[in-house]
Amino acid sequence: MKKNRYTGIVIGCGAIGARWDTWEGRTAPRSHAGALARGKRTELVALVDSDRTRLKEAGIMFPRTRLYLSAEEAIKKEKPDIVVIATPPKTHISLIQLAVRSGVKMIICEKPLAPSAREATSLRKVFARPHSPVFVLNYQRRFWPLFKRVRADIANKNIGRIQQVACYYSNGLYNNAGHTIDAILFLLNERITKVSGVENTFNPAHPDGDINIDGILETKSGIRIALQSFDQRAYAIHHMQFFGTKGAIKLLDHGFSAEWSTIKGDAVIPVFTVRHRAHNKVSFMQGALNEAIRCYEKKTRPVSGLTNGMEVIAVLDALRRSAAKLGKEMLVRYS
Incomplete structure (x- = not known):
């Protein structure tokens, strides 16, 4: 045909x-x-x-x-x-x-x-x-096989219950942290309900009208996410780390690479050991x-599409409102 x-x-x-x-x-x-x-x-x-x-x-x-x-x-x-x-x-x-x-x-x-x-x-x-x-x-990143695999691993609790998430971005909250927020919504498959954020005044590298904000976000189930901005003039970054009770997953190199770790339980103090690495060679x-x-x-x-696009902006707007109030906790207003 x-x-x-x-x-x-x-x-x-x-x-x-x-x-x-x-x-x-x-x-x-x-x-x-x-x-x-x-x-x-x-x-x-x-x-x-x-x-x-x-x-x-x-x-x-x-x-x-x-x-x-x-x-x-x-x-x-x-x-x-x-x-x-x-x-x-x-x-x-x-x-x-x-x-x-x-x-x-x-x-x-x-x-x-x-x-x-x-x-x-x-x-x-x-x-x-x-x-x-x-x-x-x-x-x-929603279209990439590597992200779909990580989403399935989190849903199947292959790294246990998620305890914390740490995310790093550069070059503007709306410009690039939106990618981070959307990836969180996709990978955890739940909404972010409240945020607190402060402007990173030491980091002026962002498009006109944008802002760099460091913040703490919380999902409906109580997962806490740390969001930190970096100076694009030094280097670009888009990293995410998911820490579970049985292991961890790191998404590195702007999402092109991933690293799975498990907990080495025979040590006096349990530590992470890298179990697997993968690389995603795809077009943006x-x-x-x-x-x-x-x-x-x-x-x-x-x-x-439209639905997740509006959800991302709702979170970004809440972070901006929080920063304007010097870090006051804000509920995310979904329309």
């Missing part, structure tokens, strides 16, 4: 949209444009950016695509099956609404969903309409595209 091919456009030709395609340090495809251009079932037909210089540079990288300064014009003329939104968070809502009104089949959006939970709430009505498109939010971008096509064809809900 012959499978359909889908056309796609990328709105936003920055690093994630297009420029990272030349970064040899990552597994290809390295950008959303690269994923569409090299996909066996997809065709990159257009690139969009309001910055002429950035658009021209992206056009050189992908010479067979048409270039547009206007997203509305590109969607109207190209009538794509897939729209990828790789623009700053403040533009996401309006671009999602535009794509939905235009009748596209699939939307892939970069994180975070919106600048705040209040703004993200408006999307519920947008996607409640009949025949609304598949919507995939690129919290890509391919998973979202594969998920969008899978959900469209099988008419299923994506593992990362």
Whole structure:
């Protein structure tokens, strides 16, 4: 049976949209444009950016695509099956609404969903309409086999009851800690209910309008999570450690590697000993595209979309409110 091919456009030709395609340090495809251009079932037909210089540079990288300064014009003329939104968070809502009104089949959006939970709430009505498109939010670790394996190990209590979780991020609460929060929600399979946080004033490295916050989070079942920010100017980091009563799991190297440890019980003082290591060689971008096509064809809900996107922002907003109150404990407001 012959499978359909889908056309796609990328709105936003920055690093994630297009420029990272030349970064040899990552597994290809390295950008959303690269994923569409090299996909066996997809065709990159257009690139969009309001910055002429950035658009021209992206056009050189992908010479067979048409270039547009206007997203509305590109969607109207190209009538794509897939729209990828790789623009700053403040533009996401309006671009999602535009794509939905235009009748596209699939939307892939970069994180975070919106600048705040209040703004993200408006999307519920947008996607409640009949025949609304598949919507995939690129919290890509949900698509990775290594994370699915760790989730199963935690659920099956292979490391016992979770006692503590420690997480480390860099380059902004909304920009990158959102990945950490989403991974926690996915791996523990439960909501975070309350948080307390303080601004890390020694760490100014973050995108404009963002903030770095160190905090303590607590899940519905009482698991406590330590969240700490690092200075991106020194190095980037995305590490997570889950400590159970029978062992531990570490997710390292931005989630590409994992390490399982068990407790060496014959010692005078029980200590951890590494039992197994694994490496996940995957693309940051391919998973979202594969998920969008899978959900469209099988008419299923994506593992990362509107629901978890709104949950992540609710936690981030609570941390920001707590930091504004000098660490006062805040309940997470889920809408």
